[in-house]
Amino acid sequence: MKGPAKDINLKNISVLVADSGEPAFRITQSILKSFGADPVVHAQTVEQASKLIQRGTVDLLIVNYNIDGKGGADLVRSVRENRRNPARHIPILMTLGHTTIGAVTISRDAGANMVLTLPLSPGGLYDRLSWVANHPRPFVDQEKYVGPCRRFKDVGAPGGMERRSLEIEIDDDEGEDEAESATAAE
Amino acid sequence: MPNNKTNEARIVPTRFTQIARQKPTISRDAAIEAGQTAVTELEPEYLEWVDGLLRELWSAVDKAGQDVTFPNPHGEEAYGLSNQIRNLGATFDYEAVTIVADSFCELIHRLNEAGRNDSHAMQTHLNALRLVSTPAFKRDGEGELGALMGALRQLVDHYPEPDGNIG
Numbered sequence: 001m002k003g004p005a006k007d008i009n010l011k012n013i014s015v016l017v018a019d020s021g022e023p024a025f026r027i028t029q030s031i032l033k034s035f036g037a038d039p040v041v042h043a044q045t046v047e048q049a050s051k052l053i054q055r056g057t058v059d060l061l062i063v064n065y066n067i068d069g070k071g072g073a074d075l076v077r078s079v080r081e082n083r084r085n086p087a088r089h090i091p092i093l094m095t096l097g098h099t100t101i102g103a104v105t106i107s108r109d110a111g112a113n114m115v116l117t118l119p120l121s122p123g124g125l126y127d128r129l130s131w132v133a134n135h136p137r138p139f140v141d142q143e144k145y146v147g148p149c150r151r152f153k154d155v156g157a158p159g160g161m162e163r164r165s166l167e168i169e170i171d172d173d174e175g176e177d178e179a180e181s182a183t184a185a186e
Numbered sequence: 187m188p189n190n191k192t193n194e195a196r197i198v199p200t201r202f203t204q205i206a207r208q209k210p211t212i213s214r215d216a217a218i219e220a221g222q223t224a225v226t227e228l229e230p231e232y233l234e235w236v237d238g239l240l241r242e243l244w245s246a247v248d249k250a251g252q253d254v255t256f257p258n259p260h261g262e263e264a265y266g267l268s269n270q271i272r273n274l275g276a277t278f279d280y281e282a283v284t285i286v287a288d289s290f291c292e293l294i295h296r297l298n299e300a301g302r303n304d305s306h307a308m309q310t311h312l313n314a315l316r317l318v319s320t321p322a323f324k325r326d327g328e329g330e331l332g333a334l335m336g337a338l339r340q341l342v343d344h345y346p347e348p349d350g351n352i353g
Contacts, residue, residue, distance in 0.1 A: 122221025
């Protein structure tokens with residue numbers, strides 16, 4: 001992420017926070033509501049989240065990797081791969097507390113737009129939402145992967161901005177193929 | 187069943203991207219100020235939240251110690267709970283809670299990857315977490331954190347690191 005974060009409007013943006021923990025939801029909800037997002041709804045299980053997403057009224061999904069054990073990636077995959085799901089293209093941010101490289105890779109390969117390390121900071125969350133809003137990525141729909149093109153890079157917060165959120169550099173063979181598809185489709 | 191997936195990738199407009207780029211916007215500075223105020227207003231609930239999570243963690247660790255199956259569902263539960271405590275500590279700047287809970291997460295992660303159970307190491311982490319969660323420790327005890335972490339580190343390092351911890 002280079003350059004200053006562009007201002008964004010979150011009024012009437014509907015957010016689903018899928019997290020087993022009530023405190024984590026309350027913190028995320030408070031920050032998002034202070035930005036103007038409304039409603040901010042809670043799902044404590046993957047099943048609850050899936051049902052809410054199927055209704056087609058969720059604009060943004062923030063899901064914890066450890067919901068229902070390690071069910072966050074399964075939830076993201078199910079949203080992306082279900083062609084009848086009206087919300088399959090929505091932006092998805094995956095949150096991680098104790099973070100391992102394996103969890104980051106799994107999150108990315110499940111189809112999350114971005115991975116955020118916890119704790120959430122208002123600045124870190126704002127920067128990511130601004131980035132997602134202003135840098136939409138081609139949506140890849142392939143046999144082995146469905147989700148935002150992984151070739152596109154998120155290589156660091158703009159100068160002087162908060163860096164509490166994890167930054168991932170994505171540059172690999174799968175991304176190479178997806179980038180070619182994206183170029184062909186433009 | 188025909189495979190109708192395509193190789194084409196295109197940018198799909200979403201309601202989020204459309205609304206987020208419209209005016210009126212909230213500036214980054216205003217959003218940060220409002221967000222920090224909102225988080226600060228939740229701080230009085232911190233101790234109650236951690237206390238509730240510690241009780242659940244106590245139960246999960248107890249059950250994990252009695253359950254020899256693998257993967258151990260109570261170990262998974264303990265991992266999730268210690269993660270929640272870690273994140274709460276970090277949100278409200280309780281450094282000792284954050285560090286000890288993170289060590290607890292790392293221990294359970296390594297145990298799971300190694301297919302092992304170590305009730306002594308888990309119980310020791312739980313006791314340490316209960317100790318550092320008290321307001322008295324935050325006030326007077328943070329100087330002892332280094333020694334405490336040294337002891338916990340030995341318990342964690344008894345098991346190999348399966349992959350890099352980048353948190």
